[in-house]
Amino acid sequence: MKKSKGKYVYCFIRRPQSFDFNVPGMENSSVHLIESSGLAAVVSDMKQDYYPATKTNVISYQNVVEGVMRISNPVLPAIYGTVTEDIESIEEKILKEKREELMQALARFEGKVEYCLRGVWVDPSLIMKKIARTSPLLKSARERIAAAPLSIEEAIEIGRVMLDTRDSIKERIRDSALYTLEDVAEEYKVIPEVNEENIFNISVLVNKEKENEVGKIVAGLGKRHAKDKAFFKYVGPLPPYSFFDVRII
Incomplete structure:
Protein backbone atom coordinates (compact mmCIF):
# COMPACT_ATOMS: atom_id res chain seq x y z
CA MET A 1 0.00 0.00 0.00
CA LYS A 2 1.43 3.39 -0.97
CA LYS A 3 2.60 6.02 1.46
CA SER A 4 0.22 8.79 2.45
CA LYS A 5 0.66 12.43 3.43
CA GLY A 6 -2.78 12.52 5.00
CA LYS A 7 -3.70 12.98 8.65
CA TYR A 8 -5.45 10.47 10.89
CA VAL A 9 -7.86 12.33 13.20
CA TYR A 10 -8.46 10.94 16.70
CA CYS A 11 -10.38 13.64 18.56
CA PHE A 12 -10.95 17.33 19.23
CA ILE A 13 -10.27 19.44 22.31
CA ARG A 14 -10.10 23.08 23.29
CA ARG A 15 -6.78 24.58 22.30
CA PRO A 16 -4.44 23.86 25.21
CA GLN A 17 -1.56 26.00 26.49
CA SER A 18 0.69 22.96 26.11
CA PHE A 19 0.40 19.37 24.92
CA ASP A 20 2.79 16.92 26.53
CA PHE A 21 1.62 13.62 25.08
CA ASN A 22 3.61 10.46 24.45
CA VAL A 23 0.98 7.82 23.60
CA PRO A 24 1.78 6.48 20.12
CA GLY A 25 -0.80 6.60 17.34
CA MET A 26 -1.38 4.33 14.38
CA GLU A 27 1.69 2.22 13.59
CA ASN A 28 3.54 3.95 16.46
CA SER A 29 3.23 7.33 14.74
CA SER A 30 3.79 10.52 16.72
CA VAL A 31 0.61 12.26 17.89
CA HIS A 32 0.40 16.05 17.63
CA LEU A 33 -2.06 18.93 17.39
CA ILE A 34 -3.43 21.03 14.58
CA GLU A 35 -4.85 24.24 16.05
CA SER A 36 -7.24 26.90 14.83
CA SER A 37 -10.07 29.09 16.14
CA GLY A 38 -9.54 28.11 19.78
CA LEU A 39 -9.79 24.40 18.95
CA ALA A 40 -7.30 21.62 18.39
CA ALA A 41 -7.47 18.39 16.42
CA VAL A 42 -5.42 15.49 17.77
CA VAL A 43 -3.82 13.80 14.77
CA SER A 44 -0.94 11.74 13.47
CA ASP A 45 0.69 11.44 10.06
CA MET A 46 -0.64 8.54 8.01
CA LYS A 47 1.91 5.98 6.86
CA GLN A 48 -0.61 4.39 4.50
CA ASP A 49 -3.87 5.40 2.84
CA TYR A 50 -6.22 3.24 4.89
CA TYR A 51 -6.28 1.61 8.32
CA PRO A 52 -8.72 -1.32 8.51
CA ALA A 53 -10.59 -1.80 11.77
CA THR A 54 -8.34 -4.54 13.10
CA LYS A 55 -8.09 -5.13 16.83
CA THR A 56 -4.60 -3.58 16.91
CA ASN A 57 -5.68 -0.47 15.03
CA VAL A 58 -8.83 0.08 17.06
CA ILE A 59 -6.86 -0.26 20.31
CA SER A 60 -4.33 2.30 19.02
CA TYR A 61 -7.17 4.71 18.26
CA GLN A 62 -8.78 4.18 21.68
CA ASN A 63 -5.47 4.53 23.51
CA VAL A 64 -4.93 7.95 21.97
CA VAL A 65 -8.46 9.25 22.58
CA GLU A 66 -8.57 7.97 26.15
CA GLY A 67 -5.04 9.18 26.79
CA VAL A 68 -6.04 12.66 25.68
CA MET A 69 -9.06 12.51 27.99
CA ARG A 70 -6.73 12.04 30.96
CA ILE A 71 -5.03 15.37 30.30
CA SER A 72 -7.83 17.36 28.66
CA ASN A 73 -11.52 17.08 29.44
CA PRO A 74 -13.86 17.19 27.63
CA VAL A 75 -12.68 15.40 24.52
CA LEU A 76 -14.72 14.87 21.36
CA PRO A 77 -13.82 11.51 19.75
CA ALA A 78 -13.80 11.37 15.97
CA ILE A 79 -15.34 8.27 14.44
CA TYR A 80 -12.76 5.54 13.87
CA GLY A 81 -11.31 5.94 10.39
CA THR A 82 -11.63 9.72 10.14
CA VAL A 83 -8.85 10.92 7.82
CA THR A 84 -8.07 14.08 5.89
CA GLU A 85 -5.80 14.84 2.96
CA ASP A 86 -3.73 17.54 4.67
CA ILE A 87 -3.43 20.11 7.46
CA GLU A 88 -5.43 22.71 5.53
CA SER A 89 -8.46 20.40 5.35
CA ILE A 90 -8.52 20.17 9.14
CA GLU A 91 -7.94 23.88 9.71
CA GLU A 92 -10.48 25.13 7.19
CA LYS A 93 -13.13 22.43 6.76
CA ILE A 94 -13.30 21.23 10.37
CA LEU A 95 -11.88 23.62 12.95
CA LYS A 96 -13.18 26.77 11.27
CA GLU A 97 -16.32 25.62 9.47
CA LYS A 98 -17.46 23.35 12.33
CA ARG A 99 -16.28 25.66 15.13
CA GLU A 100 -19.72 26.51 16.52
CA GLU A 101 -20.89 22.89 16.57
CA LEU A 102 -17.66 21.70 18.19
CA MET A 103 -17.75 24.43 20.82
CA GLN A 104 -21.36 23.56 21.65
CA ALA A 105 -20.41 19.90 21.98
CA LEU A 106 -17.49 20.76 24.29
CA ALA A 107 -19.87 22.72 26.50
CA ARG A 108 -22.38 19.85 26.46
CA PHE A 109 -19.78 17.32 27.64
CA GLU A 110 -18.02 19.55 30.15
CA GLY A 111 -17.33 17.57 33.32
CA LYS A 112 -19.03 14.44 31.97
Missing part, protein backbone atom coordinates in the same frame (compact mmCIF):
# COMPACT_ATOMS: atom_id res chain seq x y z
CA VAL A 113 -17.86 10.97 31.00
CA GLU A 114 -19.43 7.90 29.43
CA TYR A 115 -20.00 4.54 31.07
CA CYS A 116 -21.13 1.42 29.21
CA LEU A 117 -23.32 -0.97 31.21
CA ARG A 118 -24.15 -4.47 30.09
CA GLY A 119 -26.51 -7.07 31.44
CA VAL A 120 -25.62 -10.68 30.59
CA TRP A 121 -27.18 -14.08 31.24
CA VAL A 122 -25.04 -16.18 33.57
CA ASP A 123 -25.84 -19.06 31.21
CA PRO A 124 -28.39 -18.52 28.40
CA SER A 125 -29.57 -22.13 28.72
CA LEU A 126 -30.45 -21.65 32.41
CA ILE A 127 -33.02 -18.93 31.77
CA MET A 128 -34.66 -21.03 29.03
CA LYS A 129 -34.83 -24.04 31.34
CA LYS A 130 -36.37 -21.89 34.05
CA ILE A 131 -38.99 -20.56 31.62
CA ALA A 132 -39.84 -24.07 30.43
CA ARG A 133 -40.18 -25.22 34.04
CA THR A 134 -42.11 -22.32 35.57
CA SER A 135 -43.97 -20.32 32.90
CA PRO A 136 -47.79 -20.43 33.37
CA LEU A 137 -48.14 -20.05 29.60
CA LEU A 138 -46.46 -23.42 29.15
CA LYS A 139 -48.40 -25.31 31.83
CA SER A 140 -50.70 -27.07 29.37
CA ALA A 141 -47.74 -27.87 27.11
CA ARG A 142 -45.90 -29.51 30.00
CA GLU A 143 -48.99 -31.64 30.70
CA ARG A 144 -49.30 -32.65 27.03
CA ILE A 145 -45.61 -33.57 26.85
CA ALA A 146 -46.09 -35.89 29.80
CA ALA A 147 -48.91 -37.68 27.95
CA ALA A 148 -47.64 -37.83 24.34
CA PRO A 149 -45.03 -36.42 21.97
CA LEU A 150 -45.72 -32.94 20.59
CA SER A 151 -46.50 -32.25 16.96
CA ILE A 152 -44.11 -30.07 14.95
CA GLU A 153 -46.59 -27.19 15.11
CA GLU A 154 -46.89 -27.48 18.89
CA ALA A 155 -43.11 -27.57 19.31
CA ILE A 156 -42.74 -24.42 17.16
CA GLU A 157 -45.40 -22.63 19.20
CA ILE A 158 -43.73 -23.58 22.48
CA GLY A 159 -40.41 -22.27 21.16
CA ARG A 160 -42.05 -18.98 20.20
CA VAL A 161 -43.65 -18.61 23.65
CA MET A 162 -40.32 -19.31 25.35
CA LEU A 163 -38.50 -16.70 23.28
CA ASP A 164 -41.25 -14.12 23.85
CA THR A 165 -41.10 -14.81 27.58
CA ARG A 166 -37.32 -14.44 27.61
CA ASP A 167 -37.60 -11.13 25.73
CA SER A 168 -40.16 -9.90 28.27
CA ILE A 169 -37.72 -10.71 31.07
CA LYS A 170 -35.01 -8.82 29.19
CA GLU A 171 -37.25 -5.77 28.91
CA ARG A 172 -38.11 -5.91 32.60
CA ILE A 173 -34.44 -6.07 33.61
CA ARG A 174 -33.48 -3.30 31.16
CA ASP A 175 -36.26 -1.04 32.46
CA SER A 176 -35.12 -1.76 36.00
CA ALA A 177 -31.59 -0.67 35.07
CA LEU A 178 -32.82 2.51 33.36
CA TYR A 179 -34.95 3.43 36.38
CA THR A 180 -31.98 2.91 38.71
CA LEU A 181 -29.73 5.01 36.47
CA GLU A 182 -32.05 8.02 36.51
CA ASP A 183 -30.24 9.59 39.45
CA VAL A 184 -26.84 9.62 37.74
CA ALA A 185 -27.48 9.62 33.98
CA GLU A 186 -27.43 13.00 32.26
CA GLU A 187 -28.24 11.17 29.02
CA TYR A 188 -28.47 7.54 27.97
CA LYS A 189 -28.63 5.39 24.86
CA VAL A 190 -29.88 1.82 24.62
CA ILE A 191 -27.68 -0.01 22.13
CA PRO A 192 -29.53 -2.73 20.11
CA GLU A 193 -28.39 -6.22 21.06
CA VAL A 194 -27.65 -8.94 18.53
CA ASN A 195 -26.11 -11.46 20.93
CA GLU A 196 -28.60 -13.66 22.77
CA GLU A 197 -26.26 -13.87 25.76
CA ASN A 198 -26.68 -10.14 26.36
CA ILE A 199 -29.72 -8.74 28.13
CA PHE A 200 -29.03 -5.10 27.46
CA ASN A 201 -26.27 -2.68 26.52
CA ILE A 202 -26.73 0.87 27.79
CA SER A 203 -24.39 3.84 27.41
CA VAL A 204 -24.84 6.60 29.98
CA LEU A 205 -23.39 10.07 30.24
CA VAL A 206 -22.46 10.74 33.86
CA ASN A 207 -21.34 13.88 35.67
CA LYS A 208 -17.86 13.21 37.05
CA GLU A 209 -19.11 14.13 40.53
CA LYS A 210 -21.38 11.06 40.44
CA GLU A 211 -18.92 8.56 38.97
CA ASN A 212 -18.63 6.63 42.23
CA GLU A 213 -22.34 5.83 42.10
CA VAL A 214 -22.05 3.76 38.92
CA GLY A 215 -20.32 0.81 40.61
CA LYS A 216 -22.89 0.84 43.42
CA ILE A 217 -25.75 0.79 40.93
CA VAL A 218 -24.26 -2.16 39.03
CA ALA A 219 -23.73 -4.09 42.28
CA GLY A 220 -27.33 -3.39 43.29
CA LEU A 221 -28.64 -4.66 39.97
CA GLY A 222 -26.71 -7.88 40.47
CA LYS A 223 -28.35 -8.51 43.83
CA ARG A 224 -31.82 -7.53 42.61
CA HIS A 225 -31.77 -9.82 39.57
CA ALA A 226 -29.79 -12.79 40.85
CA LYS A 227 -32.93 -14.94 40.58
CA ASP A 228 -33.18 -13.97 36.92
CA LYS A 229 -29.82 -15.69 36.33
CA ALA A 230 -28.29 -12.36 35.26
CA PHE A 231 -25.14 -10.47 36.11
CA PHE A 232 -23.96 -6.98 35.22
CA LYS A 233 -20.70 -5.27 34.32
CA TYR A 234 -19.55 -1.86 33.21
CA VAL A 235 -16.68 -0.09 31.46
CA GLY A 236 -15.59 3.48 32.08
CA PRO A 237 -14.93 6.29 32.43
CA LEU A 238 -14.74 6.81 28.67
CA PRO A 239 -14.93 9.73 26.25
CA PRO A 240 -18.47 10.29 24.93
CA TYR A 241 -18.15 7.79 22.07
CA SER A 242 -21.90 7.10 21.99
CA PHE A 243 -23.04 10.72 22.32
CA PHE A 244 -20.82 12.92 20.15
CA ASP A 245 -22.64 12.96 16.84
CA VAL A 246 -21.40 16.03 14.95
CA ARG A 247 -20.69 15.07 11.34
CA ILE A 248 -17.06 16.02 10.80
CA ILE A 249 -16.39 14.99 7.20
